[in-house]
Amino acid sequence: MIIVMGAGAAQKEIRTVIARIKALGYTPHPIFGKERTVIGAIGDERGKIVLQGLESLPGVERVVPILKPYKLASREVKPERTVIRIAPGVTVGDRQLLVIAGPCSVESEAQMIETALAVRKAGAHVLRGGAWKPRTSPYAFQGLEVKGLKILRKAGDRAGMPIVTEVMTPADVDLIAQFSDILQVGARNVQNFSLLKRIGKSKRPILLKRGMMTTITEYLMSAEYCLSEGSRQVILCERGIRTFEDATRNTLDLSAIPVLKDRTHLPVIADPSHATGVARLVPPMACAAVAAGADGLMIEVHPTPEKALSDGPQSLTFPKFAEMMAMLRPFIAAAGRTL
Ligand code: PEP
Ligand code: MN
Numbered sequence: 074m075i076i077v078m079g080a081g082a083a084q085k086e087i088r089t090v091i092a093r094i095k096a097l098g099y100t101p102h103p104i105f106g107k108e109r110t111v112i113g114a115i116g117d118e119r120g121k122i123v124l125q126g127l128e129s130l131p132g133v134e135r136v137v138p139i140l141k142p143y144k145l146a147s148r149e150v151k152p153e154r155t156v157i158r159i160a161p162g163v164t165v166g167d168r169q170l171l172v173i174a175g176p177c178s179v180e181s182e183a184q185m186i187e188t189a190l191a192v193r194k195a196g197a198h199v200l201r202g203g204a205w206k207p208r209t210s211p212y213a214f215q216g217l218e219v220k221g222l223k224i225l226r227k228a229g230d231r232a233g234m235p236i237v238t239e240v241m242t243p244a245d246v247d248l249i250a251q252f253s254d255i256l257q258v259g260a261r262n263v264q265n266f267s268l269l270k271r272i273g274k275s276k277r278p279i280l281l282k283r284g285m286m287t288t289i290t291e292y293l294m295s296a297e298y299c300l301s302e303g304s305r306q307v308i309l310c311e312r313g314i315r316t317f318e319d320a321t322r323n324t325l326d327l328s329a330i331p332v333l334k335d336r337t338h339l340p341v342i343a344d345p346s347h348a349t350g351v352a353r354l355v356p357p358m359a360c361a362a363v364a365a366g367a368d369g370l371m372i373e374v375h376p377t378p379e380k381a382l383s384d385g386p387q388s389l390t391f392p393k394f395a396e397m398m399a400m401l402r403p404f405i406a407a408a409g410r411t412l
Contacts, residue, residue, distance in 0.1 A: 074099075074124040075150055076112040079134040086132025087112070093130065097123055100301075104151050113139065113150045115301060141336070143293040145300035146307075151338045157278050157306045159254055160235040163198045165308055166340035170401075170410045171369030173237060173280075173342070174394060175201035177384035178214060179221035185228035187376050191391040193232040195398045196412050199255065200225065200234045201371065205241045206383060207261045214382040219248070226252045237280055243271035250277045260284050260312055260347070263295050273302025280308045280371075282344070285315040285323060289332055296339060309333055309341045310371060311362075313348030322350025322387070325358050330365040342369035346387045352378065355389060356397040363404040372397070 076090055087103065087110055094101040099116035114124050121138070128136045141147040156166040165171040174197035175188055189200050204221030206214065217224065222238060229236035235254035240246055241262065249256060255278045262268050263284035272279055279299055283292045296307045311330055313323025325348035333341045343362035345355045359370050375381045375388035389397060398412075405412060 074114045074121050075137050075139055076114060076124070076127055077134045077137065078110040078112070078132055080109045082110060082132035082134075086130070090127060090130055090133060093127055094124070099124065102145055102150075102300075106151070106153055109134075111150060113144055115144055141293075142290065143297040143337070146293045146296045146337045146339060148336060148338050153338060155305070155338045155340060157308060157340060159199065159278060163235055165342065165369050168410050169198075170363060170367075170405050170408075170412055171199065171340075171342060172197045172398070172412070173199040173201050173369065173371040174374045176203075176375045176381065176388065177373050178203045178206055178382050179217055179225050179238075180382050182224045182227065184376055185224050186231050188374060188391075189228040189232035189234060191376075192374055192394060193234055195391070195395040197372075197394075197398075198234065200229045200232065200236045201257075201373075202228075202236070202238060203383070204238050204249075205245065207239070207241055207259050208383070222249060222252050229254075240268070240272060243268050246271050246275055250275050253277065255280050255308070258282060263287055263292065266298055269295055269298035270302050273299035273304040275304065278306035278308060279304055280310055280342075282310045282312050283314070283326075283329070285313065287314075289329055289336070293333075293337060296337070307339050308369075309337070309339050310344050311341065311348070311367075312344035312371075321348070321354065323348050325349065325362070327361055327365045330362060330367050334366055340368040341366075342371060343367040344371040346371070346373040346384070346389075350387045352387055352389050352393065355387065356393075356400050359397060360401055360404045363401060363408050363410070366408065 099114040102113040174192035179202040206216035237255035239257040257280040316324040345358035378385040378388040
């Protein structure tokens, strides 16, 4: 249920409502909007009618059911868009189009520093690089792990950029959160509920990638796991889904972008690198994602893609990345955004 407080509700009245929600055995999730506060009361669906009684408390305007199964992610609870602050001057969910760039895997310090400086110069805001890699084959490069995490941090600091890296297991959340500004949950872990719950307790923003076989509702339910544990900072990322088409690695589900933005207040970015699997196809699909309303892009970039230890064929070289950034400009302007 959503307890909608009146526009002028006093702090004391809000606190009373929160206490009553708890007393009834529900978890209160207050959302302090510009105009008014709404409090999501989450818990056992069956007894929720008892919450209706809160309508008589001072300061409460109305109590309404949340129809969507993803309660906290839904725009019913929070019609205003969520803006996530990643670092000073770097946000996602507002007018700024967030650009995340870097290699699939952290391979060496030289590779990361070179990449950080190049993508920064071309206009990227956040540096990416996988230190723990979820590979299909156990014989493929698995990542440099802690060493990779430290290299990524060093390269980010050198270029003055925040960083994002993937967390594969609940046990690593605290360690990675000490170094990384954003915690990524990969497509393969989108329904790893124990990871989602654990990461939802972190204070760091979460980049939750859509699974290759998750419907939009399932995807939003995964975001809900993080939100229900207290996180308010989930960034969604459409990275291609598995279809019958095999000309591309996956199929970028462009319509998921406006659908998600209709259904949730959370920011939505797109990853045309994993969606297409082909470097040449990345720039046009990046433009398409911006035109469809994406709040940001995640792009794989490597100094020498032919030598990359993972995802070389879909990685852009530095000049191709700079070219893509130039190609994006009219689309960014047409979408009413800035870089
Ligand atoms: C990645 O970002 O390198 C990655 C492994 O992506 P995904 O989880 O979308 O496959
Ligand atoms: Mn990759």
